[in-house]
Amino acid sequence: DTGVSQNPRHKITKRGQNVTFRCDPISEHNRLYWYRQTLGQGPEFLTYFQNEAQLEKSRLLSDRFSAERPKGSFSTLEIQRTEQGDSAMYLCASRRVGGQSHAYGYTFGSGTRLTVV
Amino acid sequence: RKEVEQDPGPFNVPEGATVAFNCTYSNSASQSFFWYRQDCRKEPKLLMSVYSSGNEDGRFTAQLNRASQYISLLIRDSKLSDSATYLCVVNIEAGTYKYIFGTGTRLKVLA
Numbered sequence: 001d002t003g004v005s006q007n008p009r010h011k012i013t014k015r016g017q018n019v020t021f022r023c024d025p026i027s028e029h030n031r032l033y034w035y036r037q038t039l040g041q042g043p044e045f046l047t048y049f050q051n052e053a054q055l056e057k058s059r060l061l062s063d064r065f066s067a068e069r070p071k072g073s074f075s076t077l078e079i080q081r082t083e084q085g086d087s088a089m090y091l092c093a094s095r096r097v098g099g100q101s102h103a104y105g106y107t108f109g110s111g112t113r114l115t116v117v
Numbered sequence: 118r119k120e121v122e123q124d125p126g127p128f129n130v131p132e133g134a135t136v137a138f139n140c141t142y143s144n145s146a147s148q149s150f151f152w153y154r155q156d157c158r159k160e161p162k163l164l165m166s167v168y169s170s171g172n173e174d175g176r177f178t179a180q181l182n183r184a185s186q187y188i189s190l191l192i193r194d195s196k197l198s199d200s201a202t203y204l205c206v207v208n209i210e211a212g213t214y215k216y217i218f219g220t221g222t223r224l225k226v227l228a
Binding site for chain 2: 031033035040041042043044045048055056077091095097105106107108109111
């Protein structure tokens with residue numbers, strides 16, 4: 001297992017188009033998180049899954065955003081009708097929950113950098 | 118007040134210097150604390166967890182002060198390779214492991 005994998009690494013799209021990103025977490029990690037990061041800011045929480053269940057969505061996640069994790073393994077994040085303000089790095093992270101897991105941080109993927117033109 | 122606040126810097130220090138960053142958090146019920154390192158245009162990577170009694174990992178020392186609600190990171194004998202942004206991370210809601218990130222403190226170690 002080589003860690004958390006995200007693709008594509010970069011995506012340039014025209015305003016109004018739909019885009020979808022994929023995240024493959026570390027296989028034994030049951031929690032999966034999506035964050036968004038813009039220049040000069042820390043990552044901002046968007047949503048997270050426990051297995052296939054989406055447990056929380058941030059207010060930042062407008063109705064144009066949807067995330068799924070259909071089989072409790074990989075996850076997708078779709079943005080419909082993209083806007084220039086959606087331009088950011090979209091980061092996926094996973095972690096194991098259970099045991100002494102309070103001491104463990106996330107493992108992040110390399111991110112998908114979205115540019116909306 | 119932001120949930121997690123950090124001085125954005127940049128902190129410009131010479132090689133070999135000792136540098137310290139602080140981070141304050143607003144929720145007294147916060148459970149877990151971490152420092153992450155982020156290189157330019159890369160993903161954040163876990164540097165170290167912060168334990169109540171304080172902990173050390175080589176040149177790095179992390180401290181937690183629950184009474185004043187801040188955590189700190191001390192870097193001794195700075196190396197050029199330590200240049201990065203250091204993100205303070207707090208788990209505010211027990212059981213969710215939903216981490217709140219600070220904006221980061223940028224460190225530049227100068228030759």
